[in-house]
Amino acid sequence: MIGIHMNQTDSILKLRNVTKTFARQTVDEVIALSDITFDVHNQDFVTIIGSNGAGKSTMLNIVAGLYPPDRGGKIYIGENDVTRLIGYKRAGFVGRVWQQPDLGTAGHLTIEENLSLAILRGKRRGLRRAVSKARKELFRKELSLLNLGLEDRLKTPVNTLSGGQRQALSLVMATISKPSILLLDEHVGALDPNTAKTVLELTDKIVEREQMTTVMVTHNMEVALHLGTRLIMMNKGKIVVDIDAERKRRLKVSDLVSAFEQAAGESFDDDSILLSHAEHMK
Amino acid sequence: MDVVTNILTLAGYEGLVFGIVAIGIHLTFRTLSFPDLSVDGTFPLGGAIAAVLISQGANPFLATFIALIGGMGAGLITGLLNTKLRISALLSGIIVMVGLYSVNLRIMGGANEPLLRDITSFDIMARIMPGASKLIVAIVLVVIVVILVIGFLSWFLRTEIGLALRATGDNEEMVRGFGVDTDKTVLIGCAISNGLVALAGALVAQNQGFSDVGMGIGMIVLGLASVIIGEALFRPRGITMVLLAAIGGAFVYRLFIAIVLRLGAAPGDLKLITAVLVIIVLTMPFIRKKLRGDWLPPAKRW
Ligand SMILES: Nc1ncnc2c1ncn2[C@@H]1O[C@H](COP(=O)(O)OP(=O)(O)O)[C@@H](O)[C@H]1O
Numbered sequence: 117m118i119g120i121h122m123n124q125t126d127s128i129l130k131l132r133n134v135t136k137t138f139a140r141q142t143v144d145e146v147i148a149l150s151d152i153t154f155d156v157h158n159q160d161f162v163t164i165i166g167s168n169g170a171g172k173s174t175m176l177n178i179v180a181g182l183y184p185p186d187r188g189g190k191i192y193i194g195e196n197d198v199t200r201l202i203g204y205k206r207a208g209f210v211g212r213v214w215q216q217p218d219l220g221t222a223g224h225l226t227i228e229e230n231l232s233l234a235i236l237r238g239k240r241r242g243l244r245r246a247v248s249k250a251r252k253e254l255f256r257k258e259l260s261l262l263n264l265g266l267e268d269r270l271k272t273p274v275n276t277l278s279g280g281q282r283q284a285l286s287l288v289m290a291t292i293s294k295p296s297i298l299l300l301d302e303h304v305g306a307l308d309p310n311t312a313k314t315v316l317e318l319t320d321k322i323v324e325r326e327q328m329t330t331v332m333v334t335h336n337m338e339v340a341l342h343l344g345t346r347l348i349m350m351n352k353g354k355i356v357v358d359i360d361a362e363r364k365r366r367l368k369v370s371d372l373v374s375a376f377e378q379a380a381g382e383s384f385d386d387d388s389i390l391l392s393h394a395e396h397m398k
Numbered sequence: 399m400d401v402v403t404n405i406l407t408l409a410g411y412e413g414l415v416f417g418i419v420a421i422g423i424h425l426t427f428r429t430l431s432f433p434d435l436s437v438d439g440t441f442p443l444g445g446a447i448a449a450v451l452i453s454q455g456a457n458p459f460l461a462t463f464i465a466l467i468g469g470m471g472a473g474l475i476t477g478l479l480n481t482k483l484r485i486s487a488l489l490s491g492i493i494v495m496v497g498l499y500s501v502n503l504r505i506m507g508g509a510n511e512p513l514l515r516d517i518t519s520f521d522i523m524a525r526i527m528p529g530a531s532k533l534i535v536a537i538v539l540v541v542i543v544v545i546l547v548i549g550f551l552s553w554f555l556r557t558e559i560g561l562a563l564r565a566t567g568d569n570e571e572m573v574r575g576f577g578v579d580t581d582k583t584v585l586i587g588c589a590i591s592n593g594l595v596a597l598a599g600a601l602v603a604q605n606q607g608f609s610d611v612g613m614g615i616g617m618i619v620l621g622l623a624s625v626i627i628g629e630a631l632f633r634p635r636g637i638t639m640v641l642l643a644a645i646g647g648a649f650v651y652r653l654f655i656a657i658v659l660r661l662g663a664a665p666g667d668l669k670l671i672t673a674v675l676v677i678i679v680l681t682m683p684f685i686r687k688k689l690r691g692d693w694l695p696p697a698k699r700w
């Protein structure tokens with residue numbers, strides 16, 4: 117494996133020997149993550165690619181605390197050992213955007229209500245008014261940076277927004293209270309190409325502005341190369357390629373394919389990735 | 399009073415008092431997406447607690463308040479069965495409903511508890527309003543309670559905790575992703591809901607002069623009917639309007655029942671009539687789609 121940095125003091129996220137087995141000791145047993153040790157440093161913007169079933173989502177889910185790793189594995193966020201901390205208790209550290217637009221927002225609530233929920237990430241909720249004047253002012257300011265006109269629609273129920281608008285709002289919600297790390301799991305995967313491009317540009321802008329430490333899964337090699345400061349490729353539950361910003365800048369998609377083949381010791385045969393490769397070529 | 403005014407005032411009183419039940423049911427079924435059936439037991443629980451305390455000489459307002467607290471306790475148990483012991487919401491409610499039947503018998507020491515010689519909240523209200531008819535007194539008292547309930551909920555559901563509660567019924571995974579312990583919001587919602595239903599039970603028992611172990615039968619269906627009628631007729635938007643629509647729905651429902659009774663139905667027929675009415679309002683959107691020729695997915699089972 118190329119370029120693993122150990123014992124760095126500025127690690128925001130540390131995985132140590134993380135393995136995840138699903139349906140253990142049944143015929144369906146799957147080792148989704150296999151002994152992963154991995155560091156994300158302050159203000160890294162890591163893009164992750166890999167074939168279907170490589171374990172990308174499982175890794176993000178384990179970081180977010182949806183389920184624990186197998187015994188022996190450890191997860192640190194900053195200095196905190198969060199391995200046994202159930203999801204909602206580590207929400208203060210982790211912001212997320214999912215692939216499906218309806219997963220990141222509450223559809224029946226308005227834009228301002230969704231943002232009010234988000235701004236209290238990991239904090240104690242009390243009997244104060246959730247949507248206050250001061251908060252609305254802040255929401256308008258944050259939303260106006262998106263250039264989607266959402267700042268004038270604070271009282272609109274979120275389920276009347278388009279998929280792209282919902283993902284943009286999810287991004288603001290995920291970052292507004294400055295979590296330690298932002299996890300994006302193919303968050304433009306369900307959008308049409310034009311909208312996907314807009315939301316990716318917004319992602320880049322927000323990550324840059326908020327200096328967010330970010331891990332983004334994408335199925336598009338070009339996006340993975342173009343965005344971010346570091347690129348990781350996963351295969352069969354392992355990280356097989358890890359490329360820093362310096363090398364990433366000089367890389368082309370074809371280099372990436374051969375890097376994968378070399379590291380995984382097999383030919384590259386994932387349809388979805390070859391497809392995005394082909395799109396890039398034409 | 400002529401017949402029309404008579405029917406309207408009666409439906410007015412019943413709409414208000416059963417509107418409180420409808421608001422409670424809205425809170426679980428709609429706001430939390432938690433189909434809580436325990437209300438058939440918490441309604442008579444409220445009646446039983448209030449009646450027994452009052453007949454032992456307690457202040458009737460205090461007794462009513464304690465009935466509300468008792469209902470909250472029962473709701474808490476339903477919520478705990480679901481969130482901590484992972485029993486399905488539907489079963490949790492049914493279990494509590496069944497258990498409460500025995501509890502209510504124990505509290506009353508029998509199947510009912512009369513309040514004939516005791517001073518109820520309505521009697522105290524009547525003293526403040528000399529000359530007013532019994533029904534008007536009842537309406538005024540219940541209006542005050544409804545204003546308090548709607549005022550409280552309009553405030554609470556807009557607080558940070560209240561917002562988290564509303565979001566829980568909408569997208570639980572996402573709410574947890576923002577650090578909310580959704581077990582807690584579910585517990586709070588179940589407690590408030592059943593507290594309100596018990597409060598309504600306490601008022602009904604005092605007004606009718608007795609509490610009865612069977613007085614809660616069909617309360618869920620009645621409350622759901624009111625909620626659905628309110629939504630269909632008033633298409634409310636915003637928290638306060640949604641709560642008012644539940645009251646409005648309960649009024650329309652009771653009006654319908656009063657008219658049916660006038661037309662000669664026996665009181666024993668009412669449950670069947672309600673059941674048929676609920677089937678009709680529940681299937682209305684489905685039938686409309688069917689007539690339009692929409693493609694319809696298979697039935698949901700919660
Ligand atoms: N909750 C689960 N239960 C059982 N198997 C799972 C579960 N989640 C993921 N898997 C399996 O783990 C492997 C990795 O899945 P995933 O992390 O979703 O891959 P990716 O996101 O890279 O496509 C797959 O074989 C998948 O079927």
Ligand SMILES: [Mg+2]
Pocket residue numbers: 172173174
């Ligand atoms: Mg995935």
